Amino acid sequence: MTNALLSYSGSGDVTAPVTALPGPPVDPTPGCDSADFAGFPVGSIALVGRGECTFASKAQHAYDAGASAVVIVNNAAGDLNGTVGEGFALDIPVTSVTQVVGDQLAATAPLVLHVTTSTFRGPATTYNVVAETPTGNDANVVMAGAHLDSVNAGPGINDNGSGSAALLEVAEQLAKVKPVNTVRFAWWGAEESTLVGSSRYVAGLTDEERSRIALYLNFDMVGSPNPVFFVYDGDDSDATGAGPGPSGSDRIEKTFEAFYDQRQVPFKGTDFSGRSDYGPFIAAGIPSGGLFTGAEGAKTAEETAIWGGTAGRDYDPCYHQACDTVGNVDLHALDVNSDAMGFAILQYAMNTSDINGIPGEDTFPPVTPAP
Numbered sequence: 001m002t003n004a005l006l007s008y009s010g011s012g013d014v015t016a017p018v019t020a021l022p023g024p025p026v027d028p029t030p031g032c033d034s035a036d037f038a039g040f041p042v043g044s045i046a047l048v049g050r051g052e053c054t055f056a057s058k059a060q061h062a063y064d065a066g067a068s069a070v071v072i073v074n075n076a077a078g079d080l081n082g083t084v085g086e087g088f089a090l091d092i093p094v095t096s097v098t099q100v101v102g103d104q105l106a107a108t109a110p111l112v113l114h115v116t117t118s119t120f121r122g123p124a125t126t127y128n129v130v131a132e133t134p135t136g137n138d139a140n141v142v143m144a145g146a147h148l149d150s151v152n153a154g155p156g157i158n159d160n161g162s163g164s165a166a167l168l169e170v171a172e173q174l175a176k177v178k179p180v181n182t183v184r185f186a187w188w189g190a191e192e193s194t195l196v197g198s199s200r201y202v203a204g205l206t207d208e209e210r211s212r213i214a215l216y217l218n219f220d221m222v223g224s225p226n227p228v229f230f231v232y233d234g235d236d237s238d239a240t241g242a243g244p245g246p247s248g249s250d251r252i253e254k255t256f257e258a259f260y261d262q263r264q265v266p267f268k269g270t271d272f273s274g275r276s277d278y279g280p281f282i283a284a285g286i287p288s289g290g291l292f293t294g295a296e297g298a299k300t301a302e303e304t305a306i307w308g309g310t311a312g313r314d315y316d317p318c319y320h321q322a323c324d325t326v327g328n329v330d331l332h333a334l335d336v337n338s339d340a341m342g343f344a345i346l347q348y349a350m351n352t353s354d355i356n357g358i359p360g361e362d363t364f365p366p367v368t369p370a371p
Contacts, residue, residue, distance in 0.1 A: 004320070005117055006055055006072065007083040007151075007193065009094040013116040014069045016045050020106040023049035023073075031058035034065070042066030045113050047105055050075040050096075056084040059094045069093040069115040073102025078296040081151070081320040086194055093117040126189035128197045133174065133349075136182035140358050142348040143184045144170070144217040144341070145198065145277050147191030154324040158316055159295070160191070162223035162329055166338040170345055179349035180361050181214065188277050191220070198277035202284050214352045215252060216281040218290035219341055223334035224316040226309040227293035230270035231256045232278065234289050241271035245278075248287030248355040252344070255354075256291065257369035259343045265336060266306050287355055291340060293333050295319045 019041055023030045030036060031046070032053035040046070046062040050072050062070045069092060074080040080096035088094075093115050097105065105111060129148065132141070146163035150156020164187055171185045190196035202210070218232070233240070234249030244250065253269075260267040270292050272278065278288040294315020304311040318324040347367060351360025 004079055004081055004096050005119070006094045006096055008086055008088045008121075009084060009117050009119055010088075010091040011117050011119050012069060012091065012093040014045065014093060015112065015114045016043055016068050017041070018047050018071075018105065018111040018113050019044040020047040021049070023075075029053060031061055034061050037061055037065035037067075040065040040067065043068050045069045045071060045115060047071050047073060047102065049073050049102070050080060054085070055082055055094065056088045059084055059088070059090060059092060063090050063092050067092065069095070069113075071102075071105070071113070071115065072096040073106070074099045077298045078314050079319065081296060083194055086196070089121075126197065128189050128201055129187040130184065130201075131171065132182055132184040133179050136179040136349070137358075138182050139212050140181045140352060140356070141184050141213045142181050142215060142217075142345065142352065143186060143213055143281075144219070144345050145186035145188055146219045147188040147197070147277055149188075149190055149192050150324070151192050151320045153320055154318070154322040157324050157326050158223055158225070158328050159221050159319060159324060162221060162334055163219035166222055166334065166341055167219055169338060170342045173342060174345065174349065177346065177349065181349055181352060183345065183349045191277055195277055195279055199280045202280035205284075210284055210286070213281075213286050214356050214358070215248060215287040215289070215348060216278060217252070217341075217344060217348075218276055218278040218288065219337075220276040220290070220292060221295060221316065222291050222293055222337040222341070223329040223331070224293035224295070225328055225330050226299050226313050226315050226317065227330050227333040228299065228303050228307050228315060229260060229265055229267045229333070229336070230292040230294065231260075231267050232272055232289045232292065233269035234287075238269040238271070240269075241273055245272055245282050245289070246285045246287050249282075249289055251354045251366070252287060252289030254369055255344050255347055255367055256289065256340060258367040259340045261370040263336065263339075268303070291337050293330070293337070
């Protein structure tokens, strides 16, 4: 059975009957209300669909009803790699299964499962690594970041060795340049633990320090093995999911699009879903953007016709798994995106006038994609 532990789950070793809660269309918000667990058999394992409220909320209601463990069923194709959040303190196992496996479990009656989890809860120390250029306008800081950590299940070479390594290479090359604006590079700790590193960094900025950051660029998974060249949808032109980023995010999107146009590389928008380190910057009103090649989502036939690869296969079949090794990186995608990163970072190192109106180097005018 394909399953995954939700981070911050409690520990436990349970063998018990399974009780499946009705999902859509019977209940569009499964497990989100205590009433959903009315009559729940105490000691049973709760099988609950994903969606409409947090995993922690579903687990809390299950626990209150006497569940001995919780299994969350994905509501879309692919694995579910989630978290119940760092504030979750209940000593109950919380795991997940794919939609296909969940449907099989729900259709099997009677059903007994063995669920075992072993997790650590306690103080842990992690670090952000931050470096900036020795020259440039300190009142106009361009930030670029990638997270350093991986999940316990695997080495994390695509997620996010790809973004971290590419960002380091850009930093080394930028050392040969005298930027107009200060460029600050950040390699974040504990991204996989609900964006802890970047969140603490942004929260620790004074108002004045925050106001000096012109923009933030994020690079998380830029070499997925079944890739699409995704650009974060700063202007919400795709009208999908979250709304637009802070003012200026639309221009960042156009800068990346201009690079891909120059290389004649097709690209596609992707939503600011809040799953990576741009989230705290957007919440603080800082224009943001970045690149992504896909995680656990399945590549469509239409995408395969444009970018190649395998339709129906995840963009990264080894996402959050032990197989996320050096063999799990598409070197062409990594090469193209490394150049795209360098292009955008150098552009804004020299001129952010299209973001905040501060004049820059005339030889680096704002760029626009082809009509």
